[in-house]
Amino acid sequence: MRTPDSLEELIQAFRCLPGVGPKSATRMAYHLLQRDHAGATRLASALGEALGRIRHCARCNTFTESEVCGICASPRRDPSILCVVETPADLLVMEQTQSYGGLYFVLMGRLSPLDGIGPREIHLDRLLKRATDGLVKEVILATNFTVEGEATAHYVSEMLAGKGIRVSRIARGLPVGGEIEHVDAGTLAQALIERRPA
Amino acid sequence: MRTPDSLEELIQAFRCLPGVGPKSATRMAYHLLQRDHAGATRLASALGEALGRIRHCARCNTFTESEVCGICASPRRDPSILCVVETPADLLVMEQTQSYGGLYFVLMGRLSPLDGIGPREIHLDRLLKRATDGLVKEVILATNFTVEGEATAHYVSEMLAGKGIRVSRIARGLPVGGEIEHVDAGTLAQALIERRPA
Numbered sequence: 041m042r043t044p045d046s047l048e049e050l051i052q053a054f055r056c057l058p059g060v061g062p063k064s065a066t067r068m069a070y071h072l073l074q075r076d077h078a079g080a081t082r083l084a085s086a087l088g089e090a091l092g093r094i095r096h097c098a099r100c101n102t103f104t105e106s107e108v109c110g111i112c113a114s115p116r117r118d119p120s121i122l123c124v125v126e127t128p129a130d131l132l133v134m135e136q137t138q139s140y141g142g143l144y145f146v147l148m149g150r151l152s153p154l155d156g157i158g159p160r161e162i163h164l165d166r167l168l169k170r171a172t173d174g175l176v177k178e179v180i181l182a183t184n185f186t187v188e189g190e191a192t193a194h195y196v197s198e199m200l201a202g203k204g205i206r207v208s209r210i211a212r213g214l215p216v217g218g219e220i221e222h223v224d225a226g227t228l229a230q231a232l233i234e235r236r237p238a
Numbered sequence: 239m240r241t242p243d244s245l246e247e248l249i250q251a252f253r254c255l256p257g258v259g260p261k262s263a264t265r266m267a268y269h270l271l272q273r274d275h276a277g278a279t280r281l282a283s284a285l286g287e288a289l290g291r292i293r294h295c296a297r298c299n300t301f302t303e304s305e306v307c308g309i310c311a312s313p314r315r316d317p318s319i320l321c322v323v324e325t326p327a328d329l330l331v332m333e334q335t336q337s338y339g340g341l342y343f344v345l346m347g348r349l350s351p352l353d354g355i356g357p358r359e360i361h362l363d364r365l366l367k368r369a370t371d372g373l374v375k376e377v378i379l380a381t382n383f384t385v386e387g388e389a390t391a392h393y394v395s396e397m398l399a400g401k402g403i404r405v406s407r408i409a410r411g412l413p414v415g416g417e418i419e420h421v422d423a424g425t426l427a428q429a430l431i432e433r434r435p436a
Contacts, residue, residue, distance in 0.1 A: 043330070044303040046284070046291040053284035056277025058269045064257065070327050071256045072285070073292055073301060074346055079254025080285050086244070086251035087270070087282035093244040094271055103271060105242040129268050132241070148272055 047073070099170070101163060102128045102146040111135075111144060118142045120177040124167065124196060126150050126184060134182065142180075145170060150188040151195055162192070164199060171205055178206040185212060245271070297368070299361060300326045300344040309333075309342060316340045318375040322365065322394060324348050324382060332380065340378075343368060348386040349393055360390070362397060369403055376404040383410060 043051070047069060054065035072080040096102065097109035104110070111117060121142030125131050131144050147162040159165070171179050179200055183189035197207045213231040214223050223231075241249075245267060252263035270278040294300070295307035302308070309315060319340030323329050329342050345360040357363070369377050377398055381387035395405045411429040412421050421429075 044292060044301055046288045046303060047301055050284040050288040053277070053281040056270070056274050056281060057266045059262065059265070066327060066330075067257070068255045069288070070301075070325060072254070073288060074325065076254050077289060079251070080289055083251040083254060084282045084285035084289075086248040087278050087285075090244045090248040090267070090271060091275060091278055091282075094242060103242060103245055103268075105244060127268060127272065129264060132264075 096148075097146075100144045100146055101148060101166070102131055102144065116141075119175045121180065122171060122176045122178070123180045123182050124193075125182045126189065126192070130182065130184075142178075147183070147192070150183060150186075151192040152188050159195065159199075164196065167196065168199060171200055172203055176205060178208060181207065181209045294346075295344075298342045298344055299346060299364070300329055300342065314339075317373045319378065320369060320374045320376070321378045321380050322391075323380045324387065324390070328380065328382075340376075345381070345390070348381060348384075349390040350386050357393065357397075362394065365394065366397060369398055370401055374403060376406060379405065379407045 050069045050072075051062075051065045054060055054068050055062070057065075060068070072083075093105050094103050095105070097104045097107075097112055099108050099112040102109050102111075106113075118141050122145055123134060123140060123142055124145050124147065125134060126147050126149065128146055128148075131146055134140055134144070145167050147164075147167070149157050149162045151157060151159070151162060170176070179196070181193040181196060183192045183196075193209055197209075200207050211234060212227065213234060214220070214227065220228065248267045248271075249260070249263045252258055252266045253260070255263075258266070270281075291303050292301050293303070295302045295305075295310055297306050297310040300307050300309075304311075316339050320343055321332060321338060321340055322343050322345065323332060324345050324347065326344055326346075329344055332338050332342070343365050345362075345365070347355050347360045349355060349357070349360060368374070377394070379391040379394060381390045381394075391407055395407075398405050409432060410425065411432060412418070412425065418426065
């Protein structure tokens with residue numbers, strides 16, 4: 041073996057990152073050692089810091105450094121609407137729309153029985169307790185429109201049925217600025233089905 | 239700001255990696271925190287280990303954990319041929335061909351005056367001393383066929399002219415299995431110029 045052990049281990053360690061195969065991992069390791077020792081040091085310590093300090097919000101389950109995250113702690117958010125998302129990244133995108141003023145529940149995943157991810161793993165017991173606390177009037181399901189995201193939305197909607205809460209799903213349809221000519225048939229079909237009064 | 243500080247810092251730290259923009263960096267940070275704490279711990283410690291243990295081979299300048307790398311220390315390598323490459327990654331690819339039995343010199347870069355990388359930065363003084371040690375009979379220039387790689391090859395070739403050493407450049411031409419119809423004009427033109435007796 042020609043690659044020094046600690047370099048080989050660094051390359052292997054980079055492979056835990058999403059979308060990083062053997063070639064990218066090698067490039068990353070070489071880049072840091074050749075040209076960016078400061079960056080490598082910073083990355084190592086940022087990893088340690090984040091691992092030590094980040095935990096899950098006691099109310100919405102997103103990443104936070106405190107007991108309760110900034111959104112859950114804010115008095116300006118409407119506690120009667122609860123938006124269910126798969127990941128903290130999805131929450132971030134929702135916030136960037138600046139058109140949602142309610143609270144969140146972050147599943148930290150989606151139902152995927154084959155991968156051993158069932159209702160418990162995505163904290164549906166906590167979601168049920170939260171949704172039926174008396175304050176929540178509507179639950180908006182904002183899971184992905186993938187097979188697993190749809191199954192998760194369906195499961196949650198069944199779970200909340202008959203509990204006196206309005207359960208809704210974000211709309212499918214054409215993207216803003218989208219042209220009919222270029223949209224896929226499935227999306228267009230859904231946009232037709234889910235048409236609304238003009 | 240909604241993203242916790244230590245998470246934001248982790249995202250920023252990932253951006254020192256080549257080819258990683260804000261989106262990938264965010265995805266990497268979330269992935270590790272959501273699903274792979276073990277991977278994150280491993281990466282942090284691998285970074286520390288590699289930074290602490292990897293240094294440059296005293297002879298060929300590549301990455302190693304010892305004073306002299308495995309290739310330079312091997313008695314089976316031919317010390318009369320010296321192959322000049324830009325990076326340790328290039329050295330690795332050369333080794334994978336299993337068709338080179340000589341030694342190496344790794345520049346750790348290429349001439350790039352605009353970026354402040356001159357002959358000193360790519361250790362050409364050490365290369366000169368090494369190439370003229372009396373053992374070396376041929377220097378093979380295996381820098382990239384980019385503008386900077388070509389300039390570097392040209393500079394080294396001038397530097398070694400008249401020193402009684404054979405200086406050669408790896409060949410340009412069609413890739414093995416390459417079809418003339420699909421090769422770019424520049425490569426095909428070079429393949430014509432550098433044609434050899436069949």
